[in-house]
Amino acid sequence: MxxxxxxxxxxxxxxxxxxxxxxxxxxxxxxxxxxxxxxxxxxxxxxxxxxxxxxxxxxxxxxxxxxxxxxxxxxxxxxxxxxxxxGKPLQYVLGNQPFGSLLINVRPPILIPRPETDDWASKLASLLLPSLSNSTRPSASAAAEPPLELLDLCTGTGCIPLLLCASLPPGTIRATGVDVLADAVELARENAAANGIELVGTSKRGGNTFEVLQRDIFADGFLEEMLGAGDGRRRRNPDVLTSNPPYIPLKEMESLDRSVTEYESHLALVGDVPHLLPLSFYPPTLSHLHRNRGLDFYLLISYLVSRGLVRSPAPASPRQIDPRPPQIVLEVGHDQAAEVEDVLMKGPAAERMERVERWVDWGGKERVVVGWLKEKEE
Ligand SMILES: C[S@@+](CC[C@H](N)C(=O)[O-])C[C@H]1O[C@@H](n2cnc3c(N)ncnc32)[C@H](O)[C@@H]1O
Known part of the structure; x- marks a missing residue:
């Protein structure tokens, strides 16, 4: 039993x-x-x-x-x-990081996209959307109106231009990302494929397209190439310039978390590159700025803008929807907004600038300096 x-x-x-x-x-x-x-x-x-x-x-x-x-x-x-x-950052362990509607692949040493970048890139997309949607741009689908050209300097994983490509109506934006690291270029291309964004020249669906170039933005010839001396068929001088450049002052690197400095490339972090930036880039109008504050990439961008990078906007038409989207969008360190504002408004680009604004993140920190250029003279 x-x-x-x-x-x-x-x-x-x-x-x-x-x-x-x-x-x-x-x-x-x-x-x-x-x-x-x-x-x-x-x-x-x-x-x-x-x-x-x-x-x-x-x-x-x-x-x-x-x-x-x-x-x-x-x-x-x-x-x-x-x-x-x-001690490996969680995102590198998982191999990806959500960014807006996208899932961005990440691996060392390319910078993991941060939530604050996601925040402003999404805001920029929503500002661009009304002027690119079919109701206000009836000819866009007929390809009569060229797509908006976007240039993202220091693109890393490509998260910023890819999110804009994914968020805006098909055929309305053509984005270029530029990074000095071959690993970044490879990863950005991989991210385009993983998120269904077609590469420039391969578009079969008439969607938004992306291109990524391995370039040193300080190198001779970079500006000329962007201004259109490149392959002749492709205008790269953008309508909108975005960048989240390296901005950490060299002296602050020691205080960063080990999980950042051990895994993410120093090239992606350190904003002091005096060996790349001639002293002449700091005009007397900026003599109040210290040279070791991690601002060198902004100085270069201000110089590139002064030499014609970024197209001036056409005069506002009666159809123009307000608020007009900015032409320059730069992420900055938590205490750099005022200095970067000066770099644009009082630095090399001053002549071309109409105005700037600071965007705050969810915690109220000024993390983005955005600029509007003076309109094109007719
Ligand atoms: C702060 S990370 C930003 C990456 C990405 N845009 C993001 O928001 O996640 C800066 C990027 O600048 C790139 N970089 C550094 N020096 C550069 C240079 N001279 N020319 C082009 N890219 C550069 C680095 O490789 C890195 O990917």
């Missing part, structure tokens, strides 16, 4: 396996969560959330058609946890 009861009550070995796996899985998860505690300041909820994101990322890859056996999924999860516990 007793033995027959046991056979009834005890699950058979084949049923036992999933149960054991489940128990093992739970204890394994507890152990993995524990490993993540130190990089989450001991907060268990945060560690558990990171673990969930890692599992979800593995599941996403499986759902995309990846053939990963369960045992390999567990191994991959453990590997991710160990990388994270060793």
């Amino acid at each position: 007793a033995s027959s009861l046991r056979t009834v009550l005890l699950p058979r070995p084949t049923c036992l396996r999933p149960l054991l796996q489940q128990i093992r899985g739970v204890s394994n998860r507890a152990a993995l969560t524990k490993l993540l505690l130190p990089v989450n300041e001991g907060i268990e909820e945060d560690a558990r959330r990171e673990l969930r994101w890692m599992s979800e990322e593995i599941q996403r890859i499986v759902d995309l058609g990846g053939t990963m056996q369960e045992i390999h999924q567990e191994k991959r999860l453990e590997e991710m946890v160990r990388e994270r516990a060793g």
Whole structure:
């Protein structure tokens, strides 16, 4: 009697396996969560959330058609946890970072897109949208009106131009990203493909297009190429210039978190490059600015604008929708807005500038300086 009861009550070995796996899985998860505690300041909820994101990322890859056996999924999860516990930024462990509606692939040493950049790039898209939508631009679909040309200097993963391409009506924008690093150029191209944005010259669907160039923006010939001496068929002098350039003062690098300085390229961070910028770029009108404040890329941009980079807007037509979108949009360090405003309004570009504005992020910090150029004289 007793033995027959046991056979009834005890699950058979084949049923036992999933149960054991489940128990093992739970204890394994507890152990993995524990490993993540130190990089989450001991907060268990945060560690558990990171673990969930890692599992979800593995599941996403499986759902995309990846053939990963369960045992390999567990191994991959453990590997991710160990990388994270060793101090690798979570986004590099996951391999991507949401940016607006996009999922941007990331890997060291290319800068992980930050939420504040997402914030202003989305705001710029919503400002550009009314003037590019069909109701106010009836000829756009007939290709009579050329697409808006956007140039993003220091593009990294390509997140800014790709978000604008994805957010604006098809055929209304052609974006160029420029970065000095070959790894960035490769990643930006990969991100275009991953997010369904066609490359310039390959568009079959008449959508918005993207191109990425490996260039040093300080190099001789860069300006001339952008102004149109390039391949002759492609105008690159943009209607809108965006940039989130390196802006951290060299002396502040030491105070940055190790997870930033160890994984993200210093080229993406340090804004003091006196060896690249001739002293003459600092005119007497900017003598109040210190040369070690991480402002060199803004000085260069102001100089490039003074030499004709960025097209002057056409005079406002009665159809013009307000507010008019800016032509220059620059992300700045948390305490640099006033200086960058001066770099545009009192620096080399002063003659061409109409006005500037500062945009604040959700925390009220001035993180973006935007500029409007004087209208084209008719
Ligand atoms: C702060 S990161 C911004 C990346 C991206 N735009 C973003 O917002 O996530 C700056 C980028 O500038 C690039 N860079 C640094 N020096 C450069 C130069 N002289 N010419 C072109 N790009 C440069 C770096 O490789 C890096 O990708």
